[in-house]
Amino acid sequence: MKKILIAEDNENLRSLLTKHIEKFGYKVIALDQFNNILDKFLEKEPDLVLLDINLPSYDGFYWCRQIRQHSICPIIFISAREGAMHQIMALENGADDYITKPFEYDMVIAKVKSHLRRAYGEYASNKSERMLNFHGLTFLPERMELRFQSKSIEVSKKEALLLEVLLERGEKVTSRDRLIEKMWNTDMFIDENTLNVYIARVRKRLSAIGFQDTIETVRGAGYRMRYTGEQVE
Structure with a gap:
C-alpha cells in the first residue's frame, strides 16, 4: 500500500x-x-x-x-x-x-x-538511483553523499569507492588487497599506508554525521562495517 x-x-x-x-x-x-x-x-x-x-x-x-x-x-x-x-x-x-x-x-x-x-510503476525509469543502507546510514554512490538522520556530507571519489565496497559487503570482512584493487584499479604498487589514510578520512566523515566507530579493523584480514548501536545525533 x-x-x-x-x-x-x-x-x-x-x-x-x-x-x-x-x-x-x-x-x-x-x-x-x-x-x-x-x-x-x-x-x-x-x-x-x-x-x-x-x-x-x-x-x-x-x-x-x-x-x-x-x-x-x-x-x-x-x-x-x-x-x-x-x-x-x-x-x-x-x-x-x-x-x-x-x-x-x-x-x-x-x-x-x-x-x-x-x-x-509502469512509467518508472529503470535507472533508479542506487542507495546503500547500513543501520540507518545511507550512501548515494552517484552523488558521492553520505546521509544519517538529518545530516549529510559529501565524500571524494576515492572515499566513495572505499565506502561502496565496505557497504556492499556489510559485516563481511573485505581484504586490504580488494580495497586497493577497487580504489586504484592498477598494476602499480600502492603503499598500504595510502589506504590507511583513506580509511581514516572515511571514519572522520562518518563521525561528522554521527555514525561513530563504524569501520572495524580485523587484524591480519582487512576491514568490515560494524554497528555499535551507540550512534549520536
Missing part, C-alpha cells in the same frame, strides 16, 4: 483530503504539527508528499528543499497562491507538480496516481 504524507494546516481541508485519498486504497499520514516535517518524513518514509506553501514556522518551499536532500519521491504542492511565480518557485525548490486551491478532489487523485506511476 502506497503511503501519502499530507502537510496542510487547514484542518477541514486536511480531513477531506485524507478521506478522499483513503477511498482509493492509499495509506494517509496527515500531519497536524508542522515544526518537524522532515523528521516525520524520515520516520514514515512516504511514497508521495502533498505539501502546502503557507505553513507555520517554515513555508513549504523550505520543507521541500529539506526533503529533497534525502529523497526523490514525488512532491506535489497544494496552495491558494495562483501566481505563476509561486509555481515556478515550487518547481525550482524541488517540487514535481502544483495544484491551485480550490481544486477538484478527483484532480488531486489523478495527479497522485500519475506521479506514483512515474516514480514506481
Whole structure:
C-alpha cells in the first residue's frame, strides 16, 4: 500500500483530503504539527508528499528543499497562491507538480496516481538511483553523499569507492588487497599506508554525521562495517 504524507494546516481541508485519498486504497499520514516535517518524513518514509506553501514556522518551499536532500519521491504542492511565480518557485525548490486551491478532489487523485506511476510503476525509469543502507546510514554512490538522520556530507571519489565496497559487503570482512584493487584499479604498487589514510578520512566523515566507530579493523584480514548501536545525533 502506497503511503501519502499530507502537510496542510487547514484542518477541514486536511480531513477531506485524507478521506478522499483513503477511498482509493492509499495509506494517509496527515500531519497536524508542522515544526518537524522532515523528521516525520524520515520516520514514515512516504511514497508521495502533498505539501502546502503557507505553513507555520517554515513555508513549504523550505520543507521541500529539506526533503529533497534525502529523497526523490514525488512532491506535489497544494496552495491558494495562483501566481505563476509561486509555481515556478515550487518547481525550482524541488517540487514535481502544483495544484491551485480550490481544486477538484478527483484532480488531486489523478495527479497522485500519475506521479506514483512515474516514480514506481509502469512509467518508472529503470535507472533508479542506487542507495546503500547500513543501520540507518545511507550512501548515494552517484552523488558521492553520505546521509544519517538529518545530516549529510559529501565524500571524494576515492572515499566513495572505499565506502561502496565496505557497504556492499556489510559485516563481511573485505581484504586490504580488494580495497586497493577497487580504489586504484592498477598494476602499480600502492603503499598500504595510502589506504590507511583513506580509511581514516572515511571514519572522520562518518563521525561528522554521527555514525561513530563504524569501520572495524580485523587484524591480519582487512576491514568490515560494524554497528555499535551507540550512534549520536
